[in-house]
Amino acid sequence: MERDGERIEITISSRFENIELVQVIAEHLCENAGMDEDGSHWIGMAVREAVANAIKHGNKLDVKKKVNASFELNGHDLAITISDEGTGFDPETVSDPLNPQNLMKTSGRGIFYMRTFMDQIRYTFDAGGGTSLVMTKNLAKGTGIASGKA
């Protein structure tokens, strides 16, 4: 089933317990668009990682700061935007978890998982503060984990 021009938006405070709300929206949207359970799960996981990063690294766990998540479905193309009120960062400085030197690190896999499960991810940083992450996925492209995206 194709859904065209569907848009859902949610704003949450920066509490970890709110992550699941956003993840569930993502998974339901994908399932309603005809994606199988596996595919929906991995997209939900990418969203979970993105929102967790926005809360922890972007908004520094300040519950007064918000994370905004929007989902836009046009045909089979899903675009997910996660925005926080943080000061931004350089994605190039995030270490590669597949590097043997980093394999046993306890952190640093969130962005890797996002890149693995989505077709594309892109960060933009607002001059006045705030970071937006746009993740895209063509829902007709296949199920399970997208390979070679790291």
Add this chain to the structure above:
Amino acid sequence: MKATTREVNDIAIIKVEGKITIGAGDQQLRDVIASAASKKILLDLSGVTTIDSSGIGELVGSYTTVTNKGGKLKLLHLPAKLNELLHVTQLITVFEVYENEQEAINSF
């Protein structure tokens, strides 16, 4: 997250159920492993419903802590999705993973 521990042949078999995610279960996992009475630990993950990169990080951190103390941490009954998460990050090469409990016990 809920964890129940039993001991078999001086191996602590810790069955973990529920979520191991940021702010919900990740730290608990670390604590329950740290407080195990044995240096031989078998983590039964069959009851894990959700895990994220933070949970994976705690698994890795616990493995390092146990190993550095001269112990062993092994995994039992990995759910399919957790198995895939470990595969894509090549962590599957780090852990010994078992589908059969007796086989896992015999391996220590």
